[in-house]
Amino acid sequence: xxxxxxxxxxxxxxxxxxxxxxxxxxxxxxxxxxxxxxxxxxxxxxxxxxxxxxxxxxxxxxxxxxxxxxxxxxxxxxxxxxxxxxxxxxxxxxxxxxxxxxxxxxxxxxxxxxxxxxxxxxxxxxxxxxxxxxxxxxxxxxxxxxxxxxxxxxxxxxxxxxxxxxxxxxxxxxxxxxxxxxxxxxxxxxxxxxxxxxxxxxxxxxxxxxxxxxxxxxxxxxxxxxxxxxxxxxxxxxxxxxxxxxxxxxxxxxxxxxxxxxxxxxxxxxxxxxxxxxxxxxxxxxxxxxxxxxxxxxxxxxxxxxxxxxxxxxxxxxxxxxxxxxxxxxxxxxxxxx
Amino acid sequence: xxxxxxxxxxxxxxxxxxxxxxxxxxxxxxxxxxxxxxxxxxxxxxxxxxxxxxxxxxxxxxxxxxxxxxxxxxxxxxxxxxxxxxxxxxxxxxxxxxxxxxxxxxxxxxxxxxxxxxxxxxxxxxxxxxxxxxxxxxxxxxxxxxxxxxxxxxxxxxxxxxxxxxxxxxxxxxxxxxxxxxxxxxxxxxxxxxxxxxxxxxxxxxxxxxxxxxxxxxxxxxxxxxxxxxxxxxxxxxxxxxxxxxxxxxxxxxxxxxxxxxxxxxxxxxxxxxxxxxxxxxxxxxxxxxxxxxxxxxxxxxxxxxxxxxxxxxxxxxxxxxxxxxxxxxxxxxxxxxxxxxxxxxxxxxxxxxxx
Numbered sequence: 001x002x003x004x005x006x007x008x009x010x011x012x013x014x015x016x017x018x019x020x021x022x023x024x025x026x027x028x029x030x031x032x033x034x035x036x037x038x039x040x041x042x043x044x045x046x047x048x049x050x051x052x053x054x055x056x057x058x059x060x061x062x063x064x065x066x067x068x069x070x071x072x073x074x075x076x077x078x079x080x081x082x083x084x085x086x087x088x089x090x091x092x093x094x095x096x097x098x099x100x101x102x103x104x105x106x107x108x109x110x111x112x113x114x115x116x117x118x119x120x121x122x123x124x125x126x127x128x129x130x131x132x133x134x135x136x137x138x139x140x141x142x143x144x145x146x147x148x149x150x151x152x153x154x155x156x157x158x159x160x161x162x163x164x165x166x167x168x169x170x171x172x173x174x175x176x177x178x179x180x181x182x183x184x185x186x187x188x189x190x191x192x193x194x195x196x197x198x199x200x201x202x203x204x205x206x207x208x209x210x211x212x213x214x215x216x217x218x219x220x221x222x223x224x225x226x227x228x229x230x231x232x233x234x235x236x237x238x239x240x241x242x243x244x245x246x247x248x249x250x251x252x253x254x255x256x257x258x259x260x261x262x263x264x265x266x267x268x269x270x271x272x273x274x275x276x277x278x279x280x281x282x283x284x285x286x287x288x289x290x291x292x293x294x295x296x297x298x299x300x301x302x303x304x305x306x307x308x309x310x311x312x313x314x315x316x317x318x319x320x321x322x323x324x325x326x327x328x329x330x331x332x333x334x335x336x337x338x
Numbered sequence: 339x340x341x342x343x344x345x346x347x348x349x350x351x352x353x354x355x356x357x358x359x360x361x362x363x364x365x366x367x368x369x370x371x372x373x374x375x376x377x378x379x380x381x382x383x384x385x386x387x388x389x390x391x392x393x394x395x396x397x398x399x400x401x402x403x404x405x406x407x408x409x410x411x412x413x414x415x416x417x418x419x420x421x422x423x424x425x426x427x428x429x430x431x432x433x434x435x436x437x438x439x440x441x442x443x444x445x446x447x448x449x450x451x452x453x454x455x456x457x458x459x460x461x462x463x464x465x466x467x468x469x470x471x472x473x474x475x476x477x478x479x480x481x482x483x484x485x486x487x488x489x490x491x492x493x494x495x496x497x498x499x500x501x502x503x504x505x506x507x508x509x510x511x512x513x514x515x516x517x518x519x520x521x522x523x524x525x526x527x528x529x530x531x532x533x534x535x536x537x538x539x540x541x542x543x544x545x546x547x548x549x550x551x552x553x554x555x556x557x558x559x560x561x562x563x564x565x566x567x568x569x570x571x572x573x574x575x576x577x578x579x580x581x582x583x584x585x586x587x588x589x590x591x592x593x594x595x596x597x598x599x600x601x602x603x604x605x606x607x608x609x610x611x612x613x614x615x616x617x618x619x620x621x622x623x624x625x626x627x628x629x630x631x632x633x634x635x636x637x638x639x640x641x642x643x644x645x646x647x648x649x650x651x652x653x654x655x656x657x658x659x660x661x662x663x664x665x666x667x668x669x670x671x672x673x674x675x676x677x678x679x680x681x682x683x684x685x686x687x688x689x690x691x692x693x694x
Contacts, residue, residue: 110432
């Protein structure tokens with residue numbers, strides 16, 4: 001299953017090779033050209049019956065992970081996070097670094113003062129234990145700058161959910177791959193971007209050189225519909241369909257475009273929801289403001305426990321997102337204008 | 339020890355680590371223990387408290403040596419099912435709330451069900467506010483099983499136990515990391531000991547007891563020591579091994595051999611005999627002075643019936659009570675061999691040798 005494969009691949013910002021290679025192989029039979037640009041974005045084109053307008057679909061390949069920044073004299077690894085990770089989720093987790101296993105342990109509860117348990121462990125206090133007895137031994141297996149990844153297995157969970165890592169944004173990569181398998185009259189260009197998690201870097205470059213007429217960003221986005229939180233804090237909710245962004249940290253989406261998607265979804269009976277928070281951002285931030293400005297929308301699969309070692313998505317949300325994207329592409333240019 | 343046996347011991351440890359048995363619910367793991375001990379003991383039986391006894395007879399059988407390692411692990415328990423289907427939970431044994439976020443768990447309901455202890459999206463956690471600096475409290479966590487309240491009713495109920503979903507993994511240098519190595523590693527030590535005793539002359543009967551409910555108050559040791567009323571007992575447990583964040587608190591190190599305890603919980607002759615046996619067999623060991631309560635089965639056994647001369651052998655372990663407890667397999671093997679040599683070294687007149 002492609003989503004499983006993508007979820008379990010290791011590829012953080014600046015190190016997306018494994019994801020890029022897999023996607024290239026997956027999309028090859030369905031597209032007219034494939035290339036990799038100077039920053040590492042994977043670009044694919046699919047001709048339509050008319051050369052214009054050209055529609056850009058993007059999803060980022062990178063995931064959050066850890067980078068090894070120091071090997072201590074006793075052979076432990078210190079690290080920093082690549083992208084946004086709450087250090088509190090790192091405690092008591094296994095990780096994999098360059099093919100070897102490691103664990104992020106923590107001082108035993110027996111050795112703590114009761115007050116210590118109330119305070120979160122900070123990133124600086126954490127380290128990875130790979131079993132090396134010295135810096136010299138560790139050096140044989142790990143280099144500074146290597147990345148450590150969560151080892152979470154992709155599996156079905158409950159009724160219709162998937163659990164795994166890196167759904168942000170392998171779920172977007174998966175959706176675009178599925179879309180590329182279908183035929184449209186439009187000229188499509190797909191950009192699987194790099195370095196979204198460290199500042200939307202790949203998208204900036206791709207938008208500039210691709211110059212699309214319209215861009216659609218496919219994401220895995222924040223859902224906080226979790227235990228103990230009230231509905232107003234959920235941002236998005238799993239099982240309620242694709243989330244259409246209105247405003248986030250770097251983009252104010254065009255209301256006319258949003259309205260057209262809403263009307264289309266209603267007309268076709270596809271469930272949808274709005275992304276109800278302005279925190280967080282995505283590749284749209286760099287795309288919509290590229291050159292003279294590019295009409296851009298973000299449609300996302302809600303993702304619980306995003307940016308942690310284990311997230312959840314719902315199958316029906318993925319299916320409905322694919323359906324909605326398909327309808328939008330079919331409605332262009334006559335029934336969907338930008 | 340031959341490679342084949344080392345490999346087998348490692349596989350047995352991984353098997354036990356990957357399975358589940360929270361205090362009071364050891365029946366899940368007991369069959370694995372019983373099956374394994376049947377290969378090395380003459381008789382394996384259980385009691386009404388869930389303790390498992392594996393008997394290896396000695397040549398004279400005049401005295402009874404009890405070995406004890408606990409098979410229970412810490413865990414969680416379903417406290418409430420909220421209207422949206424999230425599970426609230428409480429702890430069984432000493433669980434650090436800071437190790438729980440973003441963990442995969444198994445709820446032992448009508449059937450085993452996978453769940454996730456959810457974490458807040460970091461985008462919504464204020465960087466410098468109180469949120470990110472404070473540990474998330476257990477009462478603010480919830481387990482997500484991807485089911486609605488109605489669906490859950492059919493498979494999970496309040497009171498069901500929860501364990502961590504963690505496959506053991508190998509680190510460099512023969513280190514193993516995983517959950518509940520405390521004290522499944524001790525169970526493996528006893529098995530190595532019984533196997534080794536097949537090659538050594540030993541006068542006294544040895545009863546290896548895998549005890550229950552240690553994590554919540556040494557209760558299996560209390561009842562099994564009463565039942566056996568042994569002439570000498572050794573508890574096998576794990577002890578904290580040094581890591582960068584335990585400076586000044588921990589002196590025992592991983593890979594430097596089993597730790598032999600001494601102090602009020604330990605009969606001085608037993609401590610001496612264990613150290614002598616290690617020296618004679620050229621097995622590396624570390625000395626672990628414990629000023630009072632050892633927090634192990636040894637504490638309960640020592641005062642069973644009219645009192646039992648007791649010793650404590652500990653396997654160094656990092657990150658105790660997390661799901662990534664880490665041990666050195668060589669320490670496990672050395673502990674097993676040391677125990678066997680110690681038992682073989684005991685004089686026929688055991689009682690005399692234990693006089694103060």
